[in-house]
Amino acid sequence: MFKIVSKILYLILKLFDNFIFIITKRRFLIWFKDFIENDSYRKIKIQGNSKKEIKLFAPNYLTDWLVKDFYFKEPETIEWINDFKESGKKIIFWDIGANLGLYSIYAAIKHQKIEVISFEPSTSNLRILSRNISINNLQDKVSINQLALGNKSFEFCYFRESVFGEGESNNSFNSQTNYEGKTFKSENTYRILGTSINNILDQKILEVPDYIKIDVDGLEHIILNGASKHLKNPKIKSLQVELNENYTKQFDAVMKIMEENNFKFKYKKRNENFNLYKFEGFSKIYNYYFEK
DSSP: OHHHHHHHHHHHHHHHHHHHHHHHSSOHHHHHHHHHHHTOEEEEEETTEEEEEEEEEOOSHHHHHHHHTHHHHOHHHHHHHHTOOOOSSOEEEEEETOTTOHHHHHHHHHOSSEEEEEEOOOHHHHHHHHHHHHHTTOTTTEEEEOOEEESSSSEEEEEEESSOSTTOOOEEESSOBOTTSOBOOOSEEEEEEEEEHHHHHHTTSSOOOSEEEEOOTTOHHHHHHTTTTTTTOTTOOEEEEEEETTOHHHHHHHHHHHHHTTOEEEEEEOOTTOGGGGSGGGTTEEEEEEEO
């Protein structure tokens, strides 16, 4: 019903747009789109500090939902970020699979001395990610790396988006498998530069992080395999890795890599009240936490 009403309203707006164009030679719908975008900002209070807040751009239904459910969807991620140890030195946080930058920006505002590196290769999400950084004046604390991380030092391969849209995930680099390890059909495909964590740190392009979050829809084991030379670095304190226990190839590989690099599994967690986990494909997805 909602879709039918929406289509009828859109047709009415199209007719009105044509009428206005005949009179003024200007498109009403273009102005209306800009008006809607300018009204598409949401605010979130920082936990533990009511004076601090995040301003986020949410121009469509999905991004609006992600912002509204920010504290409900993955409260364990917020708890983990809140617990970053502040020893007086600058914290380095890598957010691999940053999407809209919700957790990158939260961490940057929550902690005073922090540098956040947001890895996000999706062109669909970069527009919002970069805007969210800008509107919160975090250019000096959050930087974007439009790289697809893998297990090779350098590769120029296909990046596939299962659904073309801002806020979407379930993408794949140099593969056509999703978070379940199953083949999917992509709606949008383009070539992009890929590299490995080993190469980034070997070349000293970035500093060794203190904390790493990896949420890349089934490619976690490949990225960690490409970090094998540096995971034993004592500076790396903790990792949060999203794992699908039903995707045994991914799960077993990650657990083996973590054990080989002296990381101990601490706990797994998720919000059991989040409706998405009731669906079969998401029923065994958890955030896993590893520490040395």
